[in-house]
Amino acid sequence: MEIVVCVKQVPDTTEVRIDPETNTLIRQGVPSIVNPFDKNALEAALQLKEKHGGKVTVLSMGPPQAKEALKECLAMGADEAILMSDRAFGGSDTLATSHALASGIRKMGKVDIILCGKQAIDGDTAQVGPEIAEHLGINQVTYVSKINDLDEQKINVEREHEEGYEVIEAQMPVLLTVVKSINEPRYPTVKGTMKANRKEITIWTVQDVEVDHNALGLKGSPTQVRRIFTPERRVQGEIIQADSAREAAATLVKRLVGIKII
Numbered sequence: 001m002e003i004v005v006c007v008k009q010v011p012d013t014t015e016v017r018i019d020p021e022t023n024t025l026i027r028q029g030v031p032s033i034v035n036p037f038d039k040n041a042l043e044a045a046l047q048l049k050e051k052h053g054g055k056v057t058v059l060s061m062g063p064p065q066a067k068e069a070l071k072e073c074l075a076m077g078a079d080e081a082i083l084m085s086d087r088a089f090g091g092s093d094t095l096a097t098s099h100a101l102a103s104g105i106r107k108m109g110k111v112d113i114i115l116c117g118k119q120a121i122d123g124d125t126a127q128v129g130p131e132i133a134e135h136l137g138i139n140q141v142t143y144v145s146k147i148n149d150l151d152e153q154k155i156n157v158e159r160e161h162e163e164g165y166e167v168i169e170a171q172m173p174v175l176l177t178v179v180k181s182i183n184e185p186r187y188p189t190v191k192g193t194m195k196a197n198r199k200e201i202t203i204w205t206v207q208d209v210e211v212d213h214n215a216l217g218l219k220g221s222p223t224q225v226r227r228i229f230t231p232e233r234r235v236q237g238e239i240i241q242a243d244s245a246r247e248a249a250a251t252l253v254k255r256l257v258g259i260k261i262i
Contacts, residue, residue, distance in 0.1 A: 001054030003045045004105055005078070005115045006132065007038040009062050009069035010122040034069045037117025039076075039185035041178050044147060045115050046077045046186070052150065055079045057108065061089055061100055067201050074196035075188030081201045082108075088206040088213065093221035094123070098131030100216060103209040105136065113155070114175040118143055126177070133175040140175040141168050145182050 012031040045056045058073040060066050061084040070081035084104050092100065105111055114136075116129035126142070133140035145165065146158035150172070159166040160179050188196070206216065214220055240255075242248035256262045 001048070001052055001113070002108070002111045003048060003054055003056045003113045003115065004108065004111050005038070005042045005045045005056060005058045005073070006101055006129070007042065007058050007060050007069060007073055007117075008035045008120050008122075009033070009060065009066040010035045010120055032065065032069065034072055035117055035120045035122075037119060037121070037178070037180060039117075040180055040182050041115040041117045041176075042073055042076060042078065043183045043185040044144075044176075044178055045113070047183065048113070048147065048150075049077075054112075057082065059101060059104055060084070061092075061097060061104075070201050071196045071199075072188060074199050074201075075192040076186055077192060081199070082204060083201055084204045084209070086205040086207075088216050091218035091221065092216060093223045094125050094127040094131060095222060096216050096220040098128045098135055099220070100209070100211060101128070102132045102135035103211045104204060105132070107204070107209050112172050112174075114138075114173070116175065116177045118177045118179050129175060129177040136173075136175070138173045138175060139170040140177075141170055142177045144176045144178045147176075147182075 009032045012033055042056075042058065048054070049056050056078045057080040058070055058078045059082050060070055062069075064083075064085055066083055066085065070083055074081050082104065084100055089097075089100055105114065114129075114132065116132070118129070119126035120128070130140055130142060141157055141159055143160045144157045145160040148156040148158060148167070150156065152172075154169055154171050155174055155176075156167065156169045157176065159168050160181070206213070212220070218224075240248050240251050242251060253262070
């Protein structure tokens with residue numbers, strides 16, 4: 001069984017910086033991590049491999065520093081890692097990103113299952129996974145919280161939504177996006193880390209895949225960020241000091257009445 005896991009290296013959310021000219025994330029020199037939901041996707045892939053056999057390949061698109069994220073995935077147990085890295089990919093929105101990743105998956109040949117995290121914590125769009133499935137013309141199930149069973153032709157999963165769960169059976173090949181509750185990602189082992197450090201990561205440029213060059217980067221992105229700004233800091237709340245809870249409550253009610261909230 002051939003399993004592909006799409007992973008993204010995302011900026012540490014406490015260190016996000018924006019290029020004021022392009023309104024895109026500045027990644028160089030910014031501490032980065034593997035997108036947490038993608039770790040859940042990788043863990044799901046590794047569990048499938050352990051139970052049913054096969055091969056797990058991690059695929060990412062990003063700058064050269066994204067190699068570090070792929071090294072971590074290899075240390076967790078992935079068999080192969082591929083990084084799609086080229087200036088032509090820079091500034092891609094979700095549609096352009098999914099177009100590029102889908103072309104990378106096509107280049108791999110036969111793939112049975114594609115796993116993605118439900119969303120990336122830097123953009124929170126939850127669009128790339130479903131868009132990859134659309135580009136490839138394959139089935140998709142989003143927000144998967146449990147993989148029940150599979151055989152050579154189909155897979156049975158549990159899907160999480162607002163009112164409960166759905167049990168869905170889909171023909172393979174299929175793309176699944178997973179939620180955090182599906183599992184607890186394993187930690188890289190010392191042996192796995194040493195093996196990952198010796199492993200060569202395959203680099204694909206725009207010349208290595210069949211893509212529509214007009215559908216990549218800023219030029220191929222139909223969505224554009226018009227403005228990014230830092231919200232005004234809210235006025236700090238007031239702490240009411242009193243000798244008793246009853247007195248503090250009475251003071252609070254008086255203040256709320258005074259500003260016509262109650």
